[in-house]
Amino acid sequence: MFKSLLSDRPGTEPLAAAFRACRTHFVWAAVFSALVNLLYLAPTLYMLQVYDRVVPTGGLTTLGLITAVAVFALACLAILDWLRGRLLLRAGLRLDRMLSSRILARVVDIQARSVGQAPGSQALREFDNVRTAVSGPGALALFDAPWTPLYLGCCFLLHPAIGLLTLVGGLILFTLAWRNERDSRPRLAKAIQSNAAAYAAQESVAGQAEVVRALGMRGSSIARQIDQRRGAVAQQADAQLTGGKYSGAIKFVRLVLQSAALGLAAYLVVKGEMSAGSIIAASVLLSRAVAPVELLVGAWPGLVQARSSWNTLVELFAKTAAQDRSRTALPPPAGRLRLEGVTVRLPDTETAQLRHAVLGLEPGQTLGVIGASGSGKTTLARVIAGALVPTAGDVRLDGAEYGARDGDELARFIGYMPQSPSLFAGSIKDNISRFSSATGLEAAEVDRTAVAAAIAAGAHEMILRLPHGYDTALGPYGAGVSAGQAQRIALARALYGDPCLLVLDEPNSNLDQEGETALMAAILGAATRGAAVVVVAHRAGVLARVDRLLVMRDGAVQLEGPREEVLARLREAPPAMVAAGRA
Known part of the structure; x- marks a missing residue:
């Protein structure tokens, strides 16, 4: 049932492996569903026996025996129905154990590659949609649907007219369900996207509540969120109204079919073409034949959302395929840093934030990075720290490209202090x-x-x-x-x-004199034990003891060399370069 969902794109192997690990759960759920659907025939057979054998003959012993058999069958049905629900729930829990940590790791990885534009930024929510669909009523409806022909066949065995009525009614219900899916799919997709955007906006404002309040932006922020939420709610309501229209029509058709089955069966009994017990049996069989269609219509929005969420997960895993590649264990690095033609262009930006940066730093050396605001200093620091994957070029530590080590392993050798703590x-x-x-x-x-x-x-x-x-x-x-x-x-x-590499971005922006003194001692201490240190700063105090200086301008390395030499060149440079190099 889920085979068509499994992608063969590189990187999506963990998704396929997780579902294959649940194959036993699905197989047994299918087996139990088969038994459940067979046992659903028990009430029909019981009614036939009561009306056709017990009532005409007054056989109370027969009534007791068939009642005991019917109760036993219904007890087995209830147990098997509980077991298949439990199996699907266990499958959902296994999927969670196997995939939740991997999904979070992929989200972190892709955010480093596509800042602000990463698919799956709410990937766990998408995964929960899939897990709920796998273990919920939607999956049960899918397991029951293939057994509709069984009940249809029983209806024909009861009488061809009853079978024909059931077939026509089933086709009408299927047509309504198909129309529902066709009309609801684009509306549901828009509603899902709008809800995701609204939730993301709410989380963004909540994370900056102090700034919002201090700047008097509470009213405007609330107004923007309400507008977004209103649009999302309207689209969701449109999808629900569309689905509700079809759900109502399907319920009406089902009730009409049940009444029609009773009336037709009564007519056939009067004509002597069926026994009296067939009247109730016809209604029950028809109800069971069309029940999966109605269940699918009710579960369809959740299944469509789960399919959309699954595609998002596939895209996420495909874009982070490199994370699972095997890597040779490398020795701990000494701290020799190299940047080779590194370029960074963030999504939806016209110009690169970092252009063809080239840099070398040896263990024990300290490098100060200066430049005007927006010159690319922080982007350079993020790339060196491994927080941001460059669009082009390589960053190497002791000759090994950063991607040669697993992300967490690489981070053990790098100490990073971002602008915000x-x-x-x-x-x-x-x-x-x-x-x-x-x-x-x-x-x-x-x-x-x-x-x-x-x-x-x-x-x-x-x-x-x-x-x-x-x-x-x-x-x-x-x-x-x-x-x-x-x-x-x-x-x-x-x-x-x-760590053998220390990257500090504006490390003294909020420090008092005591804190700045401690910072200088920490930088010198790290360099003394052999670490390469990169310090981005506007305040010159922290750069007084660095070995080398690098000047950034418009995303490119303008100057780089020994501190005194760079300072001398800045003093002799044109005013524009001097302004760009001021710390």
Whole structure:
């Protein structure tokens, strides 16, 4: 049933493997569905026996026996129906275990490649749509649908006229269901897209609530969100109204068919062409024959949404196919950095943010990056840190291109401090240790390494002065500490594990004199132990002790060399270059 959904595109193998791992669940669910649909004939057979054998003869013993058999059959039906539902639920749980972590990893990877435009930015929500469809009523309706011909055949066995009525009614219901699918699909697709955009806008505003309130943007933000939500709700209502129209028509046709089956059966009994027990049996068989169609119509919006979500997941995995490729284990790098013709062009932008950048840095060297706002300094820092994958060119660490190592393995050798501290909800120790305890690292080792990083960053005493020290809990986005404290914690996080490459973007923007002194000591300490250090800064104080300077202008490297030499060339350069190189 799900074979047609499995893509053979490179990178989508984990999706196919996860569904194949659930094959046993689906097979047994299909087997139990077959038995359930066979046992649904029990009430029909029971009615035939009661009206045709018990009532005319007054055979109470026969009534007791067939009643016991019918109850046993219905009990088996209930158990099998419960078991197939449980099997599908287990299949959904297995899919979640096998795919949820992979999906999150793919989202992180593709966001580094396509900032702001990555498909699947809400991939787990899309996956939940698929999982719900697999384990919900929609899947049960799909399993029941193939058994419609069985009931249709029983109707013909009862009487050709009853079979013909059921066939015609089934075709009418199928036509209505097909029209429903054709009319609802584009509306549902638009509603899904609009809902995703509305939710994304709400999350964006919620994440910047303080700025929104401080700038007096609350009313305008709410108005924009309401407009987006109103559009999404209108499109969803349009899809539901379209589906509801067909659902109502299908329910009307089904009820008419049931009444018609009773009337036709009664007519045939009067004519002597059927027994009296066939009157109720005809209605029951017709109901069972058309029931899967009605169930499919009710579940259709969810199935369509699940199919759309599945396509999104396929696209996500196909675009991140490189993540699962096998990699040869490489020795730990010393910190020799090379950029070879690196270019970055972000989506929906006309000009490149970084153009043909070439750079070399040896272990133990410190490099300061300066330039006017918008010159490409932060983009360069993100590329060096591995946070952003370049559009063209290579970034190498000890000769190995960044992609030669798994993302998490590479990050162990790189310490990155972004412009915004970007702390997460959790304790200060968790933030410094990059939440290593969640990966199974021993608590004692996490404690030791986190404290060592805080000491190297000069933040140990500051952290101890907090209410609960390293166990102080931070809220979302690092709420609970000041901007300067957050920046010093972020520096400790960058130094965690003694990385061989340290990338600091505006590391002193919120620091007081004490914090800046600690920052300088941390940079010199990292360089002394052999780490290559890249510092992006506007304030010149932190660049006073760097070995080399790099000047950015309009996304390109304007100057690069020993600090004093670059400063001398800047003093002799035209005013435009001097302005571009001011820290």
